[in-house]
């Protein structure tokens with residue numbers, strides 16, 4: 001299976017990340033659509049921009065990379081989103097996500113439902129649900145999707161446990177980092193902070209079939225009701241970690257849609273996530289050759305090849 005006939009709809013924010021190195025296109029669902037598209041899986045983003053220069057620039061970015069702007073609404077009352085991203089200790093990124101912005105007001109359109117009926121997967125996150133208007137649209141669309149992948153992506157202070165719970169209820173699969181797992185399973189009573197206890201709780205409470213956990217230097221794990229796969233982290237010289245988790249998710253999904261094994265899904269996801277941290281911003285350009293070279297270098301490092 002080569003994934004040619006598969007297609008994914010991503011719902012949520014599209015924005016400019018204002019980084020110390022300059023402004024870069026971003027927004028978790030847009031980043032996922034970007035990487036899927038680069039990896040040869042047809043994808044589209046449903047979002048909303050302002051009727052302004054920043055919005056027109058985002059539209060041209062999408063046009064240039066071959067992502068459709070057909071499902072990007074234009075808001076005449078709210079500006080295109082900008083996020084101030086600062087890099088803290090240990091390469092941790094701190095996001096100041098200004099509100100309200102155009103993507104807080106995505107309106108339901110009947111054609112989105114048609115789009116979803118033909119899509120293999122709907123990808124969504126929690127940030128888009130901070131405002132009632134986009135949240136209502138998302139909740140309506142969740143009912144139409146064939147398969148729902150929730151990228152938990154908690155961005156304080158833009159979420160509440162009640163809304164995250166609602167989004168969890170709808171999910172067939174979720175991706176979250178270890179801190180998010182501790183937080184979300186903590187709301188359900190997991191006081192130990194233990195990964196396996198947390199996973200068990202989410203599986204039992206929500207009946208979620210697939211859970212992907214990223215754990216920084218501890219690598220990543222993929223859980224189904226009767227299996228668990230682990231993959232170690234790849235060590236890199238980090239430029240910035242913006243969008244690394246989003247590229248991880250896109251690579252994981254691309255492999256899954258191609259019918260690859262769990263180990264291949266995790267391996268490729270970890271590799272692309274690591275590669276993106278060596279570049280600036282969430283959507284760097286790259287070719288198959290760039291990824292091959294990166295994987296090869298990492299392999300040589302792992303066997304401690306010395307010239």
Ligand SMILES: OC[C@H]1O[C@](O)(CO)[C@@H](O)[C@@H]1O
Pocket residue numbers: 013015017025026027028029031083095127155242243244245246282
């Ligand atoms: O979506 C919220 C923020 O998260 C990112 O997607 C990275 O994961 C940024 O591009 C964006 O500013």
